[in-house]
Amino acid sequence: MSQTLTVALPRRATVVGFFQRYGVYLAIVIVLVVNLAVTPNFFTLDNVRVQLVQVVPVLIVALGMALAIGTEGIDLSVGASMALAAAVIPLYIGYGVVPAALIALACSLLIGLANGVMIAVIGVQPIVATLSLMVAGRGIALLVAGEQLRSVTDPGFLALGRGAIGPLPWSVLIAAVLVAIVAVLVSRTTFGKQLVALGGSRRAAELAGLPVRRILLVTYLLSAALAGVAGVIGTARLGASVPSTLGNLVELSAITAVVVGGTPLSGGQVRVIGTVAGALLLQLITATLVKHDVSDAYSQIAQAVIILLAVYIQRGRAVQR
Amino acid sequence: MQGRWTDNKEVGLAMHHSLRSRRSLVALTAAVALSGAALAGCTNTGTPTSTNAGGGDAVQQTVKPDDNGPTCTLDQYGGTAIDLSDAVVGFSQSEKEDNPFRIAETQSIEDEAAKQGVKKFIKTNAQSTLSKQVSDIQDLIAQGADVLIVAPLNSDGLEPALKAARDKDIPVITVDRKLNATACTDYVSFLGSDFIEQGKRAADQLIAGTGGSGKVAILLGASGNGVTTDRTKGFVDEVQAQAPGIEIVAQQTGEFARDKGQSVTEQLLQANPGITAIYAENDEMGLGAQAAIIAAGKEPGTDIQIYSVDGTRNAVEQIAAGAYNGVIESNPRFGPLAFATLTSFLAGDAVGQDIVIEDGEYDPSNAADLVDNAF
Numbered sequence: 001m002s003q004t005l006t007v008a009l010p011r012r013a014t015v016v017g018f019f020q021r022y023g024v025y026l027a028i029v030i031v032l033v034v035n036l037a038v039t040p041n042f043f044t045l046d047n048v049r050v051q052l053v054q055v056v057p058v059l060i061v062a063l064g065m066a067l068a069i070g071t072e073g074i075d076l077s078v079g080a081s082m083a084l085a086a087a088v089i090p091l092y093i094g095y096g097v098v099p100a101a102l103i104a105l106a107c108s109l110l111i112g113l114a115n116g117v118m119i120a121v122i123g124v125q126p127i128v129a130t131l132s133l134m135v136a137g138r139g140i141a142l143l144v145a146g147e148q149l150r151s152v153t154d155p156g157f158l159a160l161g162r163g164a165i166g167p168l169p170w171s172v173l174i175a176a177v178l179v180a181i182v183a184v185l186v187s188r189t190t191f192g193k194q195l196v197a198l199g200g201s202r203r204a205a206e207l208a209g210l211p212v213r214r215i216l217l218v219t220y221l222l223s224a225a226l227a228g229v230a231g232v233i234g235t236a237r238l239g240a241s242v243p244s245t246l247g248n249l250v251e252l253s254a255i256t257a258v259v260v261g262g263t264p265l266s267g268g269q270v271r272v273i274g275t276v277a278g279a280l281l282l283q284l285i286t287a288t289l290v291k292h293d294v295s296d297a298y299s300q301i302a303q304a305v306i307i308l309l310a311v312y313i314q315r316g317r318a319v320q321r
Numbered sequence: 322m323q324g325r326w327t328d329n330k331e332v333g334l335a336m337h338h339s340l341r342s343r344r345s346l347v348a349l350t351a352a353v354a355l356s357g358a359a360l361a362g363c364t365n366t367g368t369p370t371s372t373n374a375g376g377g378d379a380v381q382q383t384v385k386p387d388d389n390g391p392t393c394t395l396d397q398y399g400g401t402a403i404d405l406s407d408a409v410v411g412f413s414q415s416e417k418e419d420n421p422f423r424i425a426e427t428q429s430i431e432d433e434a435a436k437q438g439v440k441k442f443i444k445t446n447a448q449s450t451l452s453k454q455v456s457d458i459q460d461l462i463a464q465g466a467d468v469l470i471v472a473p474l475n476s477d478g479l480e481p482a483l484k485a486a487r488d489k490d491i492p493v494i495t496v497d498r499k500l501n502a503t504a505c506t507d508y509v510s511f512l513g514s515d516f517i518e519q520g521k522r523a524a525d526q527l528i529a530g531t532g533g534s535g536k537v538a539i540l541l542g543a544s545g546n547g548v549t550t551d552r553t554k555g556f557v558d559e560v561q562a563q564a565p566g567i568e569i570v571a572q573q574t575g576e577f578a579r580d581k582g583q584s585v586t587e588q589l590l591q592a593n594p595g596i597t598a599i600y601a602e603n604d605e606m607g608l609g610a611q612a613a614i615i616a617a618g619k620e621p622g623t624d625i626q627i628y629s630v631d632g633t634r635n636a637v638e639q640i641a642a643g644a645y646n647g648v649i650e651s652n653p654r655f656g657p658l659a660f661a662t663l664t665s666f667l668a669g670d671a672v673g674q675d676i677v678i679e680d681g682e683y684d685p686s687n688a689a690d691l692v693d694n695a696f
Contacts, residue, residue, distance in 0.1 A: 039592065040592065041591055041592060041594060042591075042592075044591075046591060046617070047591045050587045050588065050591055053587075053616075054584050054587065054588075090366055091364040091365070091366060092364060092365055092366075093365070093366065094364075094365030094366055095365050142417075142419055147417075147418055147419050147424065148424075149420075149421070149579075149605075149635070150366075151635060162615070162616055234580065237580075237583070237612070237616075238579055238580055238583060238609065238612055239612050240579060240608070240635075242578070242579050242580065242605075243419075244417070244419035244420065245576075245578040245579065245580060245581075246580055248578070286588075287588050290571075290573050290585055290588040290589065290592075291588055291589070291591065291592035292592075293570070293571040293572065293573060295572075296541070296544040296573070296574040297544065
């Protein structure tokens, strides 16, 4: 009588699930290892700082985008919110850094408000509502700025983009705090639970008596406010308010970061840390391509391949479910 | 009202719903308008605003001498002689006016139209959309334009509009971007800069400034744009021919935008700490590079030199301040030259098919004196 030995092979679904859940972290490790091997000066403190500083605007925008996507929505107007915040800064910087930044945030909140009202109250589809503000918002920003680029020279304001506490740049610190706040908001607060429930099934949320409209309104306000913060930081970093180009196509980078980070476009889940990792991955890939002087055409193709992979992984998850 | 609706609960609810929506919408609109008005009333820029957007009476364009290329006359093109003071002049601008070049270009043409006292001046802006430019030009023709000045968005794609003008024998002068079409047949003349020459002159400035050695990074313009191709070709060929000691270590696109120029430069400075000079294909990217150099803890203008093409006020001011090294001008003030060309053409004289403009240049020796020429 022979003894049978059973070996617990991991089931295929488990393996796939692992990649879906942790693929983005694995990809970051791969990119880092590749750079360790082939890119000079990659593992220096200065370079780490550059990558972190550069990822900040996309990351902050992606946090808001993750919330919108979590409700099974989307926010295409984030670039316009950034542009509007940027356009307003030079007009009010004379009052000081904090008042100017607050007014800029208030202006981007107006875009969030318009989105929220259209989506929550009138019932316009998020993609349509935010698309209209994506176009109109930048137009308004250009009008506010008088279609002019303006330099911002206030030293306090420039420090926001270029200064640091010890080794940590201000902008990175702000981003870290915002990540923490959004993470707590999603996982520890009633609002977060309601948001996820709403994204899972709007009908069920309505039947359960959740304040659906308020949740949607607040979500788009948050998304616009976060984009506004990104606009203020982006302006501080440039030392100039450039509403015509600041935040161009940022919505696509943000959506990619969110999706690559494991948040499904079908809503009902928000992965905050995954979103951070997604944004970092995109940043590292761009950095690698630029540092190796890869021509623009190839780097666009490379980025497309990454997005395709992310979408493929999303599809896998949907099938599994 | 209550009595009328109580028997139909659903309608009552709907009514209530829409009333509430409308009320909150009205309130929101009011809030938006009020806060907008409140904010607009009390801006504080903290700095005196400069008002040289259009560069009204700054230097005008001069035609480059010894231009003995093919010419075009009214007889060859077809059409009728008309005095400009009796003519409806249409101007089709290509891109959104959110950059200094376009603002100065439109301003210059508009000013000159007023100065010449044309019967009527109509301008359109295609907002960077090719199909809109085609319909813009057709609209201008429909509105009775006798002559057209067109800043083409693209070298190709305007054929339907050009044909509409051709059918009515309306003279078309193109400015700043050249069409892939036959001069004196599809359009009269092209007025513009020689972009290859601009790249070459930027290379000459850079070679002189760096002593012909060092590592250079190029910030390219938008991919697939003829201006990018020409400014790159002129620069790279000249560097290879004149300064073998200069190594071009990177060519990356900054998409003509300041923030892209900044982030790309940050990456390049990290990867190649030995970079000694940067050539940017427009001023905006050059200024972005300047911000990146400052962020890297180096002195722009001395540790790392910056050269670019455009001639915007912001960049020229930086040269005067010693934090930027050279700018080759790409003159946007086409108004006087365009109308001078039209006047002689309509009077029956021969005009050049390719009228290349003499662009100025700014360096530390003249920037402070010429800053008012910048746009």
